[in-house]
Amino acid sequence: MVTLAVDAMGGDIGPEVTIAGAALAIKRYPDMRLVFYGLADRVKPVLVRYPELAQCTFHASESATAMDEKPSQALRNGRGRSSMWHAIEAVKAGTADACVSAGNTGALMAMSYFCLRMMEEAERPGIAGVWPTLQGESIVLDIGATIGADANQLVTLAVMGAGMFRALYHVERPTVGLLNVGVEEVKGLEQIRQAGQILRQIDLAGLEYKGFVEGNDLGKGTVDVVVTEGFVGNIALKAAEGTARQMAQTLSEAMRSSVFSRLGYLFSRGAFRKLRDKMDPGRVNGGVLLGLNGVVIKSHGGTDAEGFASALRVGYEMVKNQLLDKIIADLRHFRANLLDLQADSEETE
Amino acid sequence: MVTLAVDAMGGDIGPEVTIAGAALAIKRYPDMRLVFYGLADRVKPVLVRYPELAQCTFHASESATAMDEKPSQALRNGRGRSSMWHAIEAVKAGTADACVSAGNTGALMAMSYFCLRMMEEAERPGIAGVWPTLQGESIVLDIGATIGADANQLVTLAVMGAGMFRALYHVERPTVGLLNVGVEEVKGLEQIRQAGQILRQIDLAGLEYKGFVEGNDLGKGTVDVVVTEGFVGNIALKAAEGTARQMAQTLSEAMRSSVFSRLGYLFSRGAFRKLRDKMDPGRVNGGVLLGLNGVVIKSHGGTDAEGFASALRVGYEMVKNQLLDKIIADLRHFRANLLDLQADSEETE
Known part of the structure; x- marks a missing residue:
């Protein structure tokens, strides 16, 4: 029950x-x-x-x-x-x-x-949202609970997001990417690089770390879970929502612009509605406070x-699917490994 | 010539x-x-x-x-x-x-x-891009030249972006917004708030400051010029590009899914192409290094x-339209006023 x-x-x-x-x-x-x-x-x-x-x-x-x-x-x-x-x-x-x-x-x-x-x-909350992609759905977090995140907080978001993906889609080891900019030699922010190193070094059972992803990977569905801090996540979500709505509106105007396209619209209304409902991240429902x-x-x-x-x-x-228990177990595993990692790096110094 | x-x-x-x-x-x-x-x-x-x-x-x-x-x-x-x-x-x-x-x-x-x-x-470069909106076109900057920006750097971007909008669209006083998150009591980053205060206090001849805008305002065309630092600008641009391409692809698949929608497609091909070319920020061409x-x-x-x-x-x-001369004049005006502003605030302290 x-x-x-x-x-x-x-x-x-x-x-x-x-x-x-x-x-x-x-x-x-x-x-x-x-x-x-x-x-x-x-x-x-x-x-x-x-x-x-x-x-x-x-x-x-x-x-x-x-x-x-x-x-x-x-x-x-x-x-x-x-x-x-x-x-x-x-x-x-x-x-x-x-x-x-x-x-x-x-x-x-x-x-x-x-x-x-x-x-x-x-340590801190995050809001995870479900994002429609060409592959199906991804989870993106944080989409606005807090602004800014250091490396450990980004890894914590990764663990929580992967736990949510596992619970929702029954995938044992969801793939995870860190949202970054792709311009060469502007390799993004220091905390994102650090989070990437931690995710690579600590082999977490609950997720498979795939590296950095860019803004256009969100819609492609390159990874199951996209991790970013709340400011960027919120702007990205709303920019994509805006584009989806703007396209839907422009399309419906374009479809009314000539007799031919009006006729086309009559034949394809169903396809349009499906598109609009599917592609607008704002319509996929159920953000989770993690x-x-x-x-x-x-x-x-x-x-x-x-x-x-x-x-x-x-x-x-x-x-x-006992999301909370799984997240707690994964976070404990992460923190324990993080201590080992730190001890190792101190020894080698 | x-x-x-x-x-x-x-x-x-x-x-x-x-x-x-x-x-x-x-x-x-x-x-x-x-x-x-x-x-x-x-x-x-x-x-x-x-x-x-x-x-x-x-x-x-x-x-x-x-x-x-x-x-x-x-x-x-x-x-x-x-x-x-x-x-x-x-x-x-x-x-x-x-x-x-x-x-x-x-x-x-x-x-x-x-x-x-x-x-x-x-002081620093910025890349400005032209963004398709429901109203026409906006300019968004910085879309990836540098990561992070303090308040003065954001104001500098605003002045340069407004100069570019004026030169391209012949609007005397383009409207300017600062990209921010809208969650109440998470009023965004300190440097964005400060930039907003400066833009409000220094009445610049070359732009009209309208306040904060959110990610979904990009597609709406709420303001002529949207200002943000390069990391967020790059992610937002690519998230919107990704959504536009993903919608176009899903639409063309949906249109092939039944005889009716296939027929609809034949009648409305032109409208689709126009849509795709118009709504994908990646297709509007001509970013400017400012x-x-x-x-x-x-x-x-x-x-x-x-x-x-x-x-x-x-x-x-x-x-x-002598973009460079206008930008230089506006930036000098901004810096001179900034000094006055600082002197005023020191006096009142």
């Missing part, structure tokens, strides 16, 4: 989307249990429309965290009161295995950090029911 | 493309003069095919810089010998107003830097004749 705590109020629309998404997910995973948190007068009228959710629990919350609240404000206002807080707290209390919210990212991070705390092995003592899934705020169901799937798979 | 020095050997293909592109450009700009540099046995047989280039000059070089040479190696091997070096040297000697090459970027930067030196006012005592244009190595003609157009417009 996998129990997910759902912040039913999160997202641009709220219960109408989250509960519809939950209804889709519960049919797909018979051993999934859902616990909803939200405002009673908003959630209950929607919940009764889905008989398939009759077995699920609902807990009323006093407030809902607004999409535009600042994290500190959301924490002050929502602590002990909002549906987002309650869903996270359920993970801490052990009444749920993971929490899923389509709410305000900054607030979700702040509350999760405050309530669940960092796992001792991880490094915490608990699994927290961030769904896209503007998602639809199908997208929210896919965020629930991510949470379900993370729990089912 | 605008005289451009052309490295006829540059690019994946060489003279067949560069000279065909030159033939296109010379018809469009009657006051353009071209001077070609290259290996005589490669260039001459191509040149004779274009009677419209009969008035242009050709100078034989002993060598051509390979696309995969490392910058230091290219400089050692090519100094005083290669067509790329000769084209740059023509700018230094004043026999040409600007230089255009589709050759190896690192080599072009190294040779330009070595031969032309930095303009006193700029900050040097001379105008150097980097054309995409894989470009075709039309693309090389557009790189020649960029060089032509830069010279015609």
